[in-house]
Amino acid sequence: MEExxxxxxxxxxxRDSVGVGLATAAYGISFGALAVAAGxxxxxxxxxxxVMFTGGSQFAxxxxxxxxxxxxxxxxxxxxxxxxxxxVVYGMRMKPIVDRGGVAxxxxxxxxxxxxxxxxxxxxxxxxxxxxxxxxxxxVIFVGWNLTTLAGALIGDALGDTxxxxxxxxxxxxxxxxxWPRLKxxxxxxxxxxxxxxxxxTTPVLMPGLPVLVAALVAVxxxxxxxxxxxxxx
Amino acid sequence: MTTWHVILIASxxxxxxxxxxxxxxxxxxxxxxxxxxxxxxTVALLAxxxxxxxxxxxxxxxxxxxxxxxVVAAALYALRVPFLVVVIVAALVAAxxxxxx
Numbered sequence: 002m003e004e005x006x007x008x009x010x011x012x013x014x015x016r017d018s019v020g021v022g023l024a025t026a027a028y029g030i031s032f033g034a035l036a037v038a039a040g041x042x043x044x045x046x047x048x049x050x051x052v053m054f055t056g057g058s059q060f061a062x063x064x065x066x067x068x069x070x071x072x073x074x075x076x077x078x079x080x081x082x083x084x085x086x087x088x089v090v091y092g093m094r095m096k097p098i099v100d101r102g103g104v105a106x107x108x109x110x111x112x113x114x115x116x117x118x119x120x121x122x123x124x125x126x127x128x129x130x131x132x133x134x135x136x137x138x139x140x141v142i143f144v145g146w147n148l149t150t151l152a153g154a155l156i157g158d159a160l161g162d163t164x165x166x167x168x169x170x171x172x173x174x175x176x177x178x179x180x181w182p183r184l185k186x187x188x189x190x191x192x193x194x195x196x197x198x199x200x201x202x203t204t205p206v207l208m209p210g211l212p213v214l215v216a217a218l219v220a221v222x223x224x225x226x227x228x229x230x231x232x233x234x235x
Numbered sequence: 236m237t238t239w240h241v242i243l244i245a246s247x248x249x250x251x252x253x254x255x256x257x258x259x260x261x262x263x264x265x266x267x268x269x270x271x272x273x274x275x276x277t278v279a280l281l282a283x284x285x286x287x288x289x290x291x292x293x294x295x296x297x298x299x300x301x302x303x304x305x306v307v308a309a310a311l312y313a314l315r316v317p318f319l320v321v322v323i324v325a326a327l328v329a330a331x332x333x334x335x336x
Contacts (some may be wrong), residue, residue, distance in 0.1 A: 008330050027319045045242050052246040055253070062245050065286050066238070074241040078248065084280050085249035092256015100257055111253040149292050167329030170304035173288040176327030177308050178318040180281040184300065186316075188273055193282035200283035204291050212291075218282035219275055224272030 014130045018121055018137035025056075025117050026145025028175070033153020035172050038163035039067035043154045050150035054143065055115050057084045057179050061213075064172055069209030076210025083217055091119040098122060098131050113139030155203055191229040195219045300332035 029050065041063060049059050058081035067075035087235040091114050093130040099110045099122070113136075122135035160166050184190050203212040222231065289301045308325040316324075 009275045016299050021315050024317065028322075031319065031322045039247055041238060043244075045238060048242060049246065053308050055249055055300060057281065058245070058249050061280065062241070063290055066241065068287060068293070071236055071238055071241065074236045078243055078245040081245040081286055082248040083254040084250065088249070088253045089256040089259070090270060090273050092253055093259060096257050107257055108254065111257050112250070114253050114256065146244075165330060165333060166332075167300070167304065167326035167333070169288065170301040170329030171322045171326035173285050173301055173305050174308035174322045175318075176281050176288060178312060178321060180278065180285065181312045183281070187274065189278045192278050192308055196279035196282040197286035200286040201290055201296060204287060204296055205294050206276065207294075209291075209294065212287060213280060213283040213317075216286075217279050220275035220277075220279035224275040225268065227268075227271065 010127075010130055011133065014121075014125055015137060017124070018134050019141055021117050022138050022141025023145060025142050026149055028056060028178075029146040029149030030153040030156070031171060031175050032056065032146075033064075033150040034153070034157035034160070034163075035060070035067075035153075035168060035175065036063045036150075036152045037157030038160075038168045038172075039063040040070070041066070043151070043158060046154040047147065047151055050147050053081070054146070055085055055088060056146075057116075058082070059177055060172070060179065064176070065210045065213065067169075067172070072129070073208065073210030075225055076208070077091070080213050083214070087116075088114055088214055095122060095135060097121055098128055099135050100215045110135075115139070115142070117142060129211060186231045188222055188223065190222050192220055195223075300336075302328040303332060304329040 017075040032050065033046055036049065036059075037043065041049075049062065053059050053062075061084050062077050062081040065073050065080050069076065092111060095110065095114055100107055118135050118139035120225040122131040125131040125134050157163065157168070160168070163169070180193065182195060196219045199219055200216040203215050207215065285305070289305050290296045290298065304325040307328050308321050309325060311321045
């Protein structure tokens, strides 16, 4: 009886992992196309998906480069790195569950520590299922994301005038898609509105790339003093 | 700095952060304030990127086809339409407006 329950749970976590993995990997198409639209070549685009492998930072890097070019390189690096800070938190949460074995295994685990692999793992009630969820989700996304990135980059290359195809609007919509699931609490919503305002108001007076970094200070201020935390957005 | 420099430095930084999570002592996470700031940092950066990507044109602020495209995208996310579909529809809205104006 208990064995059957374990088997059911096991197939459940596999289904979740593959489902989340395939759905996430599909975004790679939009990343590939947007990166090429921002001026990266196909190699550079694929390198980002292979090594950086964290969607938010990848979209941010090419987004800042699209508005400011290489002159905004410093801001692009800083924005990508700041967005990568959440992976530190994920790593700390996943370590007790998945870090078993040598250095190679630890690096592999760190490499695929992203929003989705962590979310699927933390949604499981027991450690074994969490481990399976983490590795399967991470592996499916890693393979899928890199294949779809290449496909998207080749499509973007073939499109030519990306503005006529609305790819600049697609980039904004992609960021909104990454932000949307994080807006459940009132505090997060308040930070989002304030940060968007700060970025808009500082755009005419700061070098391209810097408005996004200045807007990040909103998070530091609100987070430090825990402002707007009482009410919930229902 | 070339594009490759930007890519290599940024990739090294994000990968180092990922590995760092497995190396720092676990006690740090128990502290509420760093965890909360890390969480809100993601929200602020994404919101700022949306604003710049939707309204920015170099250092100018302009209202063009991207604004209605973003409004449509928000409505679709609220209706739980999948990411990739929303992104494609947003591109089509902007492209359509530009083609007919």
